Structures are given as C-alpha cells and as structure tokens.
Amino acid sequence: xxxxxSGAIEGxxxxxxxxxxxxxxIIQEVGLSESQFxxxxxxxxxxxxxxxxxxxxxxxxTSLFGVRLAEQQGxxxxxxxxxxxxxxxxxxxxxxxxxxxxxLHASGIHLIEEAVGDEVRLKLDFLFSNALxxxxxxQLSVVQLATFTASLIGIAPSEFVLHLRQPPHSFPETYKxxxxxxxxxxxxxxxxVTTKQLRQTCQHNERLLNIHLQNYLRQLQNDYPGSLEEQxxxxxxxxxxxxxxxxxxxxxxxxxxxxxxxxxxQAIDSSYRAILQGTRMQLAQQQLKLGHSSITELxxxxxxxxxxxxxxxxxxxxxLSPRDWKKQHTQSVIGNRTE
Numbered sequence: 001x002x003x004x005x006s007g008a009i010e011g012x013x014x015x016x017x018x019x020x021x022x023x024x025x026i027i028q029e030v031g032l033s034e035s036q037f038x039x040x041x042x043x044x045x046x047x048x049x050x051x052x053x054x055x056x057x058x059x060x061x062t063s064l065f066g067v068r069l070a071e072q073q074g075x076x077x078x079x080x081x082x083x084x085x086x087x088x089x090x091x092x093x094x095x096x097x098x099x100x101x102x103x104l105h106a107s108g109i110h111l112i113e114e115a116v117g118d119e120v121r122l123k124l125d126f127l128f129s130n131a132l133x134x135x136x137x138x139q140l141s142v143v144q145l146a147t148f149t150a151s152l153i154g155i156a157p158s159e160f161v162l163h164l165r166q167p168p169h170s171f172p173e174t175y176k177x178x179x180x181x182x183x184x185x186x187x188x189x190x191x192x193v194t195t196k197q198l199r200q201t202c203q204h205n206e207r208l209l210n211i212h213l214q215n216y217l218r219q220l221q222n223d224y225p226g227s228l229e230e231q232x233x234x235x236x237x238x239x240x241x242x243x244x245x246x247x248x249x250x251x252x253x254x255x256x257x258x259x260x261x262x263x264x265x266q267a268i269d270s271s272y273r274a275i276l277q278g279t280r281m282q283l284a285q286q287q288l289k290l291g292h293s294s295i296t297e298l299x300x301x302x303x304x305x306x307x308x309x310x311x312x313x314x315x316x317x318x319x320l321s322p323r324d325w326k327k328q329h330t331q332s333v334i335g336n337r338t339e
Contacts, residue, residue, distance in 0.1 A: 002108025002128050004049055005079055007040025009140070011072050012056065019060035026055045041079060041223065046108040047128050053136035063169030066139025067162075067177045075148045081105050082148075084238045091152050092198040095122065098148075100301050101238075103290065109141065114188075120198060121163075122149070123190040135166040138189050143179070146191050154203040160191045220254075228264060229275055236279045240303050247272045281317045284310075288326040295322045 013023035024034050030051045036042050057065035076082055084101055088094030099111045108128045114121040124141050126134055142162050150157040158178050163186040224230035235253050239245035250272070251258040265271055280302045287298050299310035314322045 002046040002106070003043040004046045004106035004108065005040060006037045006042045006044050006049075007077060007079055008106065008144075009037075009049065009052070009069065010040060010077050012052070012069055013037075015065075015069055015072065016056055016060060019062070021056070021059035023056075026052055026059060029055060039222075046106060046126075047130040050126075050128075050130050050134040050137040051132045053140065054132040054134075057136045062175055064139065064175055064177055064182075066136035066141075067143055067179065067182070068175055070140045070143030070147065071178050073144065073147070075151045077144060078105055078148060081238075085148075085152070086202075087239060088152075088202055090198065091149070091193070091200050091202060094152050094202055095149070095198075100293065100297075103286075107290075111145075115195075116192075119192045119194050121188055121190060121192050123188045125189070135164075138164065138166065142189055142191065146179075149191065149193065152202045153197055153200045160193075163188055163190055163192070165189050228268065229270055232261075232265075232272070232275045233279045233282075236276055237283055240280070240283065240301065245276070245303055277313070277317075280313070284314060284322065285318075285325070288322060289329055291326070295326075298322070 016023040016026065027034055027037070030048045032044060032048055032052075036044055053066055053069075056069075057063060062068060081098055081101065085094040085097050088097050095111070095113065099113070102109060102111055108126060110125045110127065112123040112125060114123055122145060124138065124145060126138070128134075139162075142164065143157070146160040146162065147157045150160065158180060160179070161181045161183060162179050164182065164184050165186055165188065166184060168184040220231040220234060224234070231254065232250055235250050236245055239249055247258050247261065251261040254261065256264075262272065265275075284298060284302060287293055287301070288295075293301065295310075296307050299307045302310065304310040304313075311321055314320075314325070318325050320328065
C-alpha cells in the first residue's frame with residue numbers, strides 16, 4: 001500500500017472550515033481518524049488522502065481546492081525533503097535528490113524529468129488509482145512542486161505555468177488562484193523549467209531552513225524520545241542522497257558541537273560510523289525492495305564512491321551481493337502473493 005505523510009495537506013482543516021464545511025466529518029467518511037493528522041509525519045494511505053481532497057472540493061464547492069490549499073502552504077510542507085534538497089548546489093542537483101528520496105514524503109508518486117527542446121518537463125505521476133479520482137491531489141502536488149522549485153531559484157511560484165492532464169470542471173469557480181496560467185487537458189502533470197534554470201545555483205532561504213530545522217529537531221525528539229541513535233539515523237537518511245552527510249552536519253542539525261555528539265555516543269557504547277553503516281543498510285534494503293534505482297545509482301545515493309565498495313559492505317551485512325539479495329527478495333514476494 002502506498003503511503004504519504006499526513007503533513008502533505010497541512011492547513012486542510014482550516015480551509016474547509018472557512019468554506020463552511022466539517023473537516024472531521026470528511027476524514028471520518030474515508031475511514032480515517034482526526035488523530036492521524038495531528039503529527040505531520042504520520043503516514044496514511046495515499047488513496048485515502050486523494051479521497052479526502054476530492055470530498056473537500058465537493059463539500060467546499062470549489063473545483064480548485066487543491067490549488068487553493070497548496071497556495072496557503074510553504075516549502076516546509078515537504079518535511080525532511082527540504083533538509084535533504086538544501087544540500088544540492090544547483091537546481092538540477094536538488095531535483096535529483098528530491099526524485100531519489102521522494103519516498104520519504106510519499107511512496108506512491110514519481111518525479112520524472114523529460115527534456116523537450118530547450119526546456120525540461122518536471123512530471124508527476126501517481127502509482128495508484130481510486131474510485132473518487134485524484135484531480136485535487138494532483139493540483140496540490142503540482143503547486144507544491146512549483147512553490148518548492150521557485151524557492152530554490154529565487155523566483156515567484158506564479159512565474160510557472162501549471163500543466164494538468166485533468167479537464168476543467170464545469171461548475172462556476174469563484175476562487176481566483178495566484179497562478180495566472182493553469183492549463184488543463186495537457187500532456188503531463190507538472191511544470192516546465194528551462195535548461196538554464198536547471199544550472200542555476202540554489203538560493204536557499206535560510207530563514208525557512210532554520211524554521212524547518214527547529215521543527216525537525218522537535219519532531220525527532222517527539223518521535224525518538226531519549227534515543228539519540230535513532231535521531232541520528234533519521235538525520236543521516238535525509239542527508240545521504242546529496243553525498244554531503246557528515247558528523248559535523250548531523251551535529252549541527254541536533255544543535256550540538258561535533259565533539260559533544262561524539263562523547264554522548266561513546267557514553268552509550270555507540271559511534272557515528274556504526275549508525276551511518278546501519279542506516280545505509282536499512283536504506284539499501286528498502287530501495288532494493290522498491291526497485292526504483294539501479295544498484296550503481298543506489299551506491300551513489302548512499303554516499304559510496306563506487307559500486308565495488310558498496311557491494312563489499314552489503315555482502316558483509318547480509319551475506320549476499322545486492323543483486324542476489326534483490327533477486328531473492330523478489331522471488332519471496334512473488335511466492336507470498338501466489339499462496
């Protein structure tokens with residue numbers, strides 16, 4: 001089952017109330033509980049989230065509920081992806097990180113880059129379907145993509161054209177979106193950037209990053225109370241894709257001096273290196289199960305300089321090469337499905 005962080009629809013309840021509808025009743029209508037949305041890092045079924053968005057549009061009488069909600073959000077709605085992407089030097093680097101580690105935010109969506117002439121289409125594709133449809137969720141996702149991409153290169157999100165494959169809805173729309181151009185019945189869902197923009201150096205908003213880091217630190221403490229090792233493992237998983245994961249960066253995220261962090265780990269008979277290797281093993285197995293990346297790409301994502309070193313480490317962890325482990329796991333899954 002594909003899942004997504006409940007924080008993806010941050011602000012939904014307030015917007016529904018502004019429209020005179022009941023957000024709790026909508027959540028319950030799809031079989032979920034309001035408590036599942038109190039923590040933004042709680043994962044919920046992706047198709048249920050799509051159902052919620054469609055019901056919100058119906059109850060609020062707006063065909064652009066997804067656009068309207070996303071316009072009230074900021075880049076930090078993407079959670080840990082903001083921290084990971086912040087290590088990218090160029091827009092292309094940051095988008096590559098987002099694509100590789102999008103599953104940290106949602107496991108049922110792909111971001112695909114497609115070159116067409118002098119521009120590159122950033123295409124979003126859901127891996128699930130549901131009875132009520134996913135038009136509103138796609139609107140939300142495309143605007144979130146535009147907002148985040150714009151923040152990285154220092155332009156207004158409204159400079160992007162929103163491309164949507166869905167048809168325009170027939171009933172009157174009173175809400176006027178900030179995006180001057182929303183095109184329906186398009187060939188793809190997403191936005192387009194120029195090749196020049198892809199090469200631009202990222203202009204990270206330090207204020208937003210600091211806010212995110214503070215929120216992230218509080219969330220780590222809530223999710224892993226008293227477990228420094230688990231907090232470090234979570235941070236490492238966010239920083240690895242950019243190849244810039246280090247003791248210094250992890251310590252800064254925890255608001256500690258590196259030597260202080262090392263001493264605290266020694267006191268519990270642990271080390272940064274041991275946690276790094278353990279996190280790499282967990283991520284490697286998770287990615288091999290998903291099958292979204294080649295083994296060479298996976299090695300680079302985990303911070304290895306070459307595939308041979310990754311292969312040796314993986315075999316030491318599991319007793320199998322990455323290729324054999326993946327084959328064995330795939331056969332096991334197929335066997336379970338046929339029982």
